[in-house]
Amino acid sequence: MSxxxxxxxYQRTAEQLIxxxxxxxxxAGERLPPERDMAAQLGISVGTLRKSLADLEARGLLERRxxxxxxxxxxxxxxxxxxxxxxxxxxxxxxxxxxxxxSVKRCMKPSAAPPxxxxxxxxxxxxxxxxxxxxxxxxEIWLDGGRAEKVMPSDLxxxxxxxxxxxxxxxxxxxxxxxxxxxxxPWRPADFPLSVGFTAGYVERIxxxxxxxxxxxxxxxxxxxxxxxxxxxx
Amino acid sequence: MSxxxxxxxYQRTAEQLIxxxxxxxxxAGERLPPERDMAAQLGISVGTLRKSLADLEARGLLERRxxxxxxxxxxxxxxxxxxxxxxxxxxxxxxxxxxxxxSVKRCMKPSAAPPxxxxxxxxxxxxxxxxxxxxxxxxEIWLDGGRAEKVMPSDLxxxxxxxxxxxxxxxxxxxxxxxxxxxxxPWRPADFPLSVGFTAGYVERIxxxxxxxxxxxxxxxxxxxxxxxxxxxx
DNA sequence: AGGAATTTGTGCGTATGTATC
DNA sequence: AGATACATACGCACAAATTCC
Numbered sequence: 246m247s248x249x250x251x252x253x254x255y256q257r258t259a260e261q262l263i264x265x266x267x268x269x270x271x272x273a274g275e276r277l278p279p280e281r282d283m284a285a286q287l288g289i290s291v292g293t294l295r296k297s298l299a300d301l302e303a304r305g306l307l308e309r310r311x312x313x314x315x316x317x318x319x320x321x322x323x324x325x326x327x328x329x330x331x332x333x334x335x336x337x338x339x340x341x342x343x344x345x346x347x348s349v350k351r352c353m354k355p356s357a358a359p360p361x362x363x364x365x366x367x368x369x370x371x372x373x374x375x376x377x378x379x380x381x382x383x384x385e386i387w388l389d390g391g392r393a394e395k396v397m398p399s400d401l402x403x404x405x406x407x408x409x410x411x412x413x414x415x416x417x418x419x420x421x422x423x424x425x426x427x428x429x430x431p432w433r434p435a436d437f438p439l440s441v442g443f444t445a446g447y448v449e450r451i452x453x454x455x456x457x458x459x460x461x462x463x464x465x466x467x468x469x470x471x472x473x474x475x476x477x478x479x
Numbered sequence: 480m481s482x483x484x485x486x487x488x489y490q491r492t493a494e495q496l497i498x499x500x501x502x503x504x505x506x507a508g509e510r511l512p513p514e515r516d517m518a519a520q521l522g523i524s525v526g527t528l529r530k531s532l533a534d535l536e537a538r539g540l541l542e543r544r545x546x547x548x549x550x551x552x553x554x555x556x557x558x559x560x561x562x563x564x565x566x567x568x569x570x571x572x573x574x575x576x577x578x579x580x581x582s583v584k585r586c587m588k589p590s591a592a593p594p595x596x597x598x599x600x601x602x603x604x605x606x607x608x609x610x611x612x613x614x615x616x617x618x619e620i621w622l623d624g625g626r627a628e629k630v631m632p633s634d635l636x637x638x639x640x641x642x643x644x645x646x647x648x649x650x651x652x653x654x655x656x657x658x659x660x661x662x663x664x665p666w667r668p669a670d671f672p673l674s675v676g677f678t679a680g681y682v683e684r685i686x687x688x689x690x691x692x693x694x695x696x697x698x699x700x701x702x703x704x705x706x707x708x709x710x711x712x713x
Numbered sequence: 714a715g716g717a718a719t720t721t722g723t724g725c726g727t728a729t730g731t732a733t734c
Numbered sequence: 735a736g737a738t739a740c741a742t743a744c745g746c747a748c749a750a751a752t753t754c755c
Contacts, residue, residue: 279738279739279740280739280740281739295740295741309740309741310739310740311739311740311741312738312739312740312741313738313739313740314738314739314740315739315740
């Protein structure tokens with residue numbers, strides 16, 4: 246394994262799965278691939294993967310049936326799905342994560358972005374993400390212009406993955422996360438709490454549809470403390 | 480491993496440790512032996528033991544410090560110690576386990592008992608054990624007659640181990656549990672709920688003091704359902 | 714202060730048991 | 735009954751944190 250990562254493999258794997266469940270890419274009742282296949286696909290050992298799955302089971306997100314398979318659990322929408330986030334903040338009320346759409350604009354793709362999609366234009370979606378009322382991250386998502394003529398802010402639900410699937414018939418089949426270092430995005434709202442230490446890093450996502458066509462490119466900025474919270478699963 | 484046991488090794492090991500904590504043989508703050516030593520002593524692999532220890536940590540009974548050791552956690556008496564039992568019943572109120580002393584009598588040791596202690600007489604203690612108001616088990620304990628001249632029912636606290644330690648200066652250093660099949664004890668109270676299925680088995684305990692002198696012999700009968708509850712840690 | 718020894722954490726591989734299909 | 739898939743158990747190697755001298 247690479248030694249660049251600060252977090253152990255089983256935690257990163259569990260975190261990744263939790264994100265995909267919370268985002269709607271893995272739906273309730275869905276069955277995961279066999280552990281051996283899944284481990285081989287992830288490039289990790291079965292034992293390590295099993296430790297991740299045990300974590301998800303402990304959180305009530307997964308049901309493991311011997312001889313049958315691992316199934317995404319049907320969780321009551323408002324409470325269970327975001328247990329991951331709730332647990333990390335744990336400031337009493339159990340606040341839910343929200344996503345306020347700041348702006349949606351169709352414009353030319355940025356040159357800094359990797360090539361994705363067929364159109365030279367894209368829908369630029371900027372969101373302010375909060376957890377339990379506390380601002381947690383800024384997010385910029387690019388959706389390929391060929392996917393939709395126009396995207397209304399009111400169309401975007403809390404989960405972009407669900408919007409893609411229900412409105413665009415687009416299924417995100419792969420997500421890559423890379424953690425690096427960045428500065429504050431220039432479109433930061435005036436009331437964004439810069440003082441909490443928003444200097445740490447960002448997550449860069451490139452999503453592909455089932456035909457291996459890039460349809461989404463996104464970057465998420467977050468503040469220092471949130472990074473650490475999200476990173477720590479246990 | 481032996482195939483006679485219905486429960487996996489890691490569960491039996493965790494159960495055994497939990498009992499010793501709840502009974503007071505392992506005190507708060509105490510440090511366990513290194514995992515490798517402990518595993519060798521138990522005749523199991525380190526990985527299996529670690530699974531048991533992780534279980535105890537998840538219950539809040541143990542604190543594991545990398546590079547340092549495993550420490551019994553200081554739990555608030557009335558609530559935390561019996562988490563094991565509370566969890567298994569989980570019928571709302573979180574009832575605590577209790578032990579009502581039915582009788583204490585000094586008499587000749589039974590011939591069926593294994594040899595223990597130096598005296599030919601012993602104190603026969605019979606207790607009715609309940610969890611959350613529900614009768615759970617019958618218990619017969621024999622304490623060697625040489626240990627005390629007289630034992631008053633009022634002396635016996637909820638935990639016999641604590642009574643031994645505080646009143647008799649006797650430290651139980653080893654406990655053996657064997658599960659077998661037995662019939663209902665002949666001294667069963669008339670109101671004991673035989674109907675719930677009290678036909679299953681018993682636990683036989685032989686305790687030794689630090690000088691390797693047997694000082695206690697006990698048998699515990701329990702009903703079917705309780706057995707299964709106690710047995711299932713997860 | 715610092716380096717060696719100790720102790721738990723992580724990760725991998727493998728073999729076997731057991732439940733399910 | 736056979737195949738599939740998860741559960742248990744063991745062992746080893748190395749990393750990371752702590753403790754001790």
